[in-house]
Amino acid sequence: MSVRAAEGGKHNVLHPGDIVVLPVDLAMAQDSTGPLAIKVIREMGIKKLWDPSRVHLVIDHTYPAADEKVANLHNLIREFVREMGCRLVEGSISHQHLLESHVVPGMILFGADSHTCQGGAVGAFATGVGSSDMAAIWATGKIWAKVPESVNVNLTGKLGKGVFARDIVSHFIGMVGEDGGNYRSIEWKGPAVKTLSISSRACISNNSMECGCKLSVFEVDEATRDYFKKVNRKPLMEVHAGPKANYVKEYTIDLDELQPQVAEPGHVDQVKTVDELEGQHVDQAFIGSSTNGRIEDLVVSAQILKGHHVKPGTRCIVTPASRLVFEEAITTGLAETFLEAGAVFTNATCGACVGTHLGVLGENEICISSSPRNYVGRMGASSAQIYLASPATAAASAIEGKITDPRKYL
Amino acid sequence: MSNTTTRLPRLLRGRAWVWPDDVNTDIIIPFRFKARTNDPVEMAKYAMYGFDPEFYKKVHKGDIFVAGRNFGGGSSREQAPVAIKYSGVSAVIAESFARIFYRNSFAIGLPALEVPGITKKVSQFDEVEVDMENWAVRTVKDGQVHKATKVPDFLMELVKEGGLVEYYRQHHSFPWEKLEKLPVAR
Numbered sequence: 046m047s048v049r050a051a052e053g054g055k056h057n058v059l060h061p062g063d064i065v066v067l068p069v070d071l072a073m074a075q076d077s078t079g080p081l082a083i084k085v086i087r088e089m090g091i092k093k094l095w096d097p098s099r100v101h102l103v104i105d106h107t108y109p110a111a112d113e114k115v116a117n118l119h120n121l122i123r124e125f126v127r128e129m130g131c132r133l134v135e136g137s138i139s140h141q142h143l144l145e146s147h148v149v150p151g152m153i154l155f156g157a158d159s160h161t162c163q164g165g166a167v168g169a170f171a172t173g174v175g176s177s178d179m180a181a182i183w184a185t186g187k188i189w190a191k192v193p194e195s196v197n198v199n200l201t202g203k204l205g206k207g208v209f210a211r212d213i214v215s216h217f218i219g220m221v222g223e224d225g226g227n228y229r230s231i232e233w234k235g236p237a238v239k240t241l242s243i244s245s246r247a248c249i250s251n252n253s254m255e256c257g258c259k260l261s262v263f264e265v266d267e268a269t270r271d272y273f274k275k276v277n278r279k280p281l282m283e284v285h286a287g288p289k290a291n292y293v294k295e296y297t298i299d300l301d302e303l304q305p306q307v308a309e310p311g312h313v314d315q316v317k318t319v320d321e322l323e324g325q326h327v328d329q330a331f332i333g334s335s336t337n338g339r340i341e342d343l344v345v346s347a348q349i350l351k352g353h354h355v356k357p358g359t360r361c362i363v364t365p366a367s368r369l370v371f372e373e374a375i376t377t378g379l380a381e382t383f384l385e386a387g388a389v390f391t392n393a394t395c396g397a398c399v400g401t402h403l404g405v406l407g408e409n410e411i412c413i414s415s416s417p418r419n420y421v422g423r424m425g426a427s428s429a430q431i432y433l434a435s436p437a438t439a440a441a442s443a444i445e446g447k448i449t450d451p452r453k454y455l
Numbered sequence: 456m457s458n459t460t461t462r463l464p465r466l467l468r469g470r471a472w473v474w475p476d477d478v479n480t481d482i483i484i485p486f487r488f489k490a491r492t493n494d495p496v497e498m499a500k501y502a503m504y505g506f507d508p509e510f511y512k513k514v515h516k517g518d519i520f521v522a523g524r525n526f527g528g529g530s531s532r533e534q535a536p537v538a539i540k541y542s543g544v545s546a547v548i549a550e551s552f553a554r555i556f557y558r559n560s561f562a563i564g565l566p567a568l569e570v571p572g573i574t575k576k577v578s579q580f581d582e583v584e585v586d587m588e589n590w591a592v593r594t595v596k597d598g599q600v601h602k603a604t605k606v607p608d609f610l611m612e613l614v615k616e617g618g619l620v621e622y623y624r625q626h627h628s629f630p631w632e633k634l635e636k637l638p639v640a641r
Contacts, residue, residue, distance in 0.1 A: 064607055066635045077490040081533055084493055089623040107490060114491035121493070159531040159555060175533035175559035177619045181629050189609070189631035223477050224525035228554050257528055257553050312477060399486040418529060420481040421505040 061194040078157035081176035095186035100131035103139035106395040111402035137367035140335040151282025163251035165262035193230040197292040200237035202301030207452035210245035211435040214252040215306035219316025227257035244339040255313040310430035329412040330443035333364030337415035342436040349440040349454040350386035356446030361388035400424040467585040469517035476523035480535040489534035499541035516543040527556020564618030568603035
């Protein structure tokens with residue numbers, strides 16, 4: 046953070062708590078935050094964007110429109126994009142789309158979406174703000190930020206069978222609590238990092254939001270460099286923690302010991318191991334979201350579902366995170382496996398995760414979900430109950446209609 | 456936000472609604488409602504829906520929220536503080552705030568005061584007073600004054616002027632732009 050902040054604020058040394066004004070490289074809003082930002086910038090009387098090529102509007106949360114009210118807000122976005130000449134993407138979840146097509150190491154990315162912190166997976170400064178702050182960025186390309194304190198999470202060992210990146214980050218949230226990362230920058234380090242794919246790191250950075258963090262960062266390493274060679278994008282800058290880096294807290298997670306994790310309904314930090322909750326009845330299993338809708342998530346889900354059938358009376362919904370993931374799931378046969386198993390395979394959207402369409406829960410229904418939040422009313426009725434788990438645990442639970450240890454099917 | 460918002464008065468006084476720790480933005484306004492309107496008055500009908508779908512009928516103009524730790528966690532939705540503000544609530548006091556909710560409150564002109572220990576001092580519907588000049592809370596029943604965590608001057612100006620829309624209309628700049636000319640601000 047300090048390197049790019051210094052560029053913006055002309056300072057060489059920054060300390061936690063300092064306020065800086067940052068130059069923004071990319072500004073993103075989506076279909077549930079963009080309309081309000083558009084209203085705000087219009088109320089300010091601002092007619093021109095600072096740099097339309099750096100302003101991205103993504104229609105993802107309720108895509109395609111589920112009803113007339115949503116359709117009208119989508120059209121407000123399309124009209125704004127035409128007027129301002131900025132960028133429009135429809136039908137991929139913003140965070141996955143940005144990872145596939147725009148984010149690079151060292152970039153300063155602000156998004157009107159809390160999970161924007163996913164960009165830290167490839168060494169970007171990436172964080173979420175609201176609609177009015179976003180309107181100010183659209184107008185000037187700059188925004189204020191407070192320099193965060195940093196915490197260090199040391200990952201050791203190796204993930205066992207049936208245990209995934211999602212289990213690492215769920216376990217961490219259980220350790221530190223719902224606000225354990227509030228205002229902080231989380232740095233993921235240690236010998237196990239090199240065993241994690243870029244998608245796994247994206248899952249961890251994305252889901253770190255659930256302890257309130259501002260940033261969740263992996264340093265650029267060989268895997269990051271290989272990824273950017275493959276996608277043919279040039280990193281802006283590699284940011285590494287110096288030898289004098291100060292951490293307000295340090296944690297260690299031994300992946301050898303880690304079990305599949307499940308968060309109980311209501312709060313993301315009520316995390317248990319799968320064996321403690323095995324047998325809990327579920328009405329729906331959801332596999333998807335920006336946290337866990339990548340191809341590696343669908344591969345393991347298909348591996349579990351192959352040759353089995355979703356329990357009669359249970360719904361299983363699989364929603365990829367982007368158009369690219371959707372296409373790959375079709376061309377590689379994953380989609381066919383889902384359909385054969387009796388699951389529903391949808392287009393890419395935030396739909397079920399935010400309870401807006403394609404998997405909304407009714408009163409008292411129980412869902413196991415790979416999405417990031419299990420709050421009251423998150424996926425529909427206030428009385429519905431959401432358990433959070435990895436895609437593998439959700440897939441195994443779909444087969445049995447109850448919370449199930451995925452290791453049984455791997 | 457609205458065309459009618461003006462500079463906030465120096466003193467805000469109202470009844471307290473006391474809320475627990477970890478009240479997240481999905482409780483404050485569920486996605487399916489906030490994603491279907493761009494009208495703050497409509498958003499206000501769903502304020503605190505996760506706790507009480509009828510809250511908007513019960514709240515009085517000028518009421519004040521007193522909440523526990525981590526108020527406003529989760530989603531970045533600015534509709535959360537907007538719904539609270541347009542329901543009639545004049546300020547939010549909490550033991551602590553989630554980061555984005557805190558930013559958003561200043562950005563829309565909803566005073567958000569961090570006062571550690573405040574939930575132990577206030578019961579449901581007690582009268583409380585927010586002193587905008589001194590950034591402090593007075594519990595009316597015992598006259599005690601509780602200082603809120605200090606915030607940078609530019610944020611104080613922002614919230615007093617009613618948020619980013621009003622500030623920009625007045626100054627044709629954003630409050631942090633002047634910081635760029637200063638050494639590091641704390």
